[in-house]
Amino acid sequence: LDSDREAALTIAVTPSELDTRLAGGWTIPASWYSDPALYQDELDRIFARRWHLAGRLSALSKPGDHLVCQAGHIPVVVVRDGDSGLRGFVNVCRHRGHPVALEPGNAKRLQCRYHGWTYGLDGRLTGAPRCRLEPGFDKSELSLLPVAVDVWRDLVFVNPDPGAEPLLTSAPELDDVLAARGFDERPGFRFHGRWTYTIEANWKAWTENAIECYHCPLVHKNSFNDQYATDHEVYDVVNSGPLMGQFTKYRRRADGAPVAADGPQFRFCLLYPSAMLIEDDFVFFVGSTVPTGPDSCEFVTDTYVSPDLPEAEVESWLAAWNQTLEEDLEVVAAQRNGLRSGAVPYGRLLPTSESAIAHFHRLVVADLEREA
Numbered sequence: 044l045d046s047d048r049e050a051a052l053t054i055a056v057t058p059s060e061l062d063t064r065l066a067g068g069w070t071i072p073a074s075w076y077s078d079p080a081l082y083q084d085e086l087d088r089i090f091a092r093r094w095h096l097a098g099r100l101s102a103l104s105k106p107g108d109h110l111v112c113q114a115g116h117i118p119v120v121v122v123r124d125g126d127s128g129l130r131g132f133v134n135v136c137r138h139r140g141h142p143v144a145l146e147p148g149n150a151k152r153l154q155c156r157y158h159g160w161t162y163g164l165d166g167r168l169t170g171a172p173r174c175r176l177e178p179g180f181d182k183s184e185l186s187l188l189p190v191a192v193d194v195w196r197d198l199v200f201v202n203p204d205p206g207a208e209p210l211l212t213s214a215p216e217l218d219d220v221l222a223a224r225g226f227d228e229r230p231g232f233r234f235h236g237r238w239t240y241t242i243e244a245n246w247k248a249w250t251e252n253a254i255e256c257y258h259c260p261l262v263h264k265n266s267f268n269d270q271y272a273t274d275h276e277v278y279d280v281v282n283s284g285p286l287m288g289q290f291t292k293y294r295r296r297a298d299g300a301p302v303a304a305d306g307p308q309f310r311f312c313l314l315y316p317s318a319m320l321i322e323d324d325f326v327f328f329v330g331s332t333v334p335t336g337p338d339s340c341e342f343v344t345d346t347y348v349s350p351d352l353p354e355a356e357v358e359s360w361l362a363a364w365n366q367t368l369e370e371d372l373e374v375v376a377a378q379r380n381g382l383r384s385g386a387v388p389y390g391r392l393l394p395t396s397e398s399a400i401a402h403f404h405r406l407v408v409a410d411l412e413r414e415a
């Protein structure tokens with residue numbers, strides 16, 4: 044136990060000790076859920092290099108349409124440039140850091156509202172008030188910083204690394220796993236609203252909660268567990284590359300209709316590290332986890348609902364979903380003190396019921412061990 048305690052006080056766990064731990068059904072060290080240095084490594088080596096959900100392609104149909112999002116900790120704006128299709132930029136003015144776009148919308152150019160620096164849809168700085176008074180001020184050196192943009196079906200993704208390999212090269216599972224299980228991004232659903240949750244937990248604790256349903260019978264007794272079959276025998280879990288999926292059927296349907304005999308009616312996908320797609324016949328969530336500190340994060344999700352569902356059913360179904368998320372917030376927040384204490388330096392997983400967490404930890408470790 045003494046050596047375990049020592050290991051918890053530092054992030055300098057040797058790779059071989061980590062391997063032994065993970066292979067033996069243990070978690071990553073508890074200190075990794077609050078350590079500021081490890082958190083900075085995660086931002087640099089995971090969030091700055093992976094694909095993140097930006098939004099719906101249908102929101103970017105006309106030249107000048109743009110959306111704003113977070114690629115992990117990095118604010119991003121995606122625009123439809125008339126000639127060149129979609130472009131993504133770090134949503135940070137080259138002057139002093141204010142966003143160049145605050146809201147989704149349509150504009151001929153992006154103007155920072157702090158001092159009025161103006162950028163074309165190609166990212167070039169076209170104007171900065173009073174800049175002619177400054178010798179040596181070279182607008183061509185001050186374009187918005189580019190990020191990679193890719194599209195899968197009606198979903199737009201961004202990667203802060205402009206040289207990132209294409210989305211489907213890093214995540215062929217989007218087609219292989221999701222398409223094979225009838226995933227559909229619900230083009231006919233109407234936008235219902237954006238839900239934002241402030242979470243008192245490290246992003247990994249939140250993510251781990253989302254990718255296992257071992258907690259469902261207890262935590263979500265009157266919400267998720269009441270809506271969907273969560274028994275181990277019927278709950279389909281797929282861990283493949285950056286995709287961690289969960290698929291199951293209704294216990295009952297919101298409209299009281301009989302449950303269809305085949306095919307999963309609930310589909311969940313984490314595209315590591317931040318993107319979460321959740322759908323059933325009634326709702327579709329396009330969500331992202333945003334790290335906000337060593338032991339805090341946000342979950343932001345755009346919510347879409349079926350046009351076929353009566354308004355009262357929509358509200359009760361969404362209420363159950365909101366309850367599920369609130370229940371998750373509560374348990375991960377309650378975990379935080381325990382993880383931070385270091386008193387239990389490694390957790391013991393149940394690999395059969397929590398295979399996705401083991402898979403997730405291996406992805407985190409591999410990214411952290413990769414050359415900077």
Ligand SMILES: [Fe+2]
Pocket residue numbers: 252253258259262263367370371
């Ligand atoms: Fe949950």
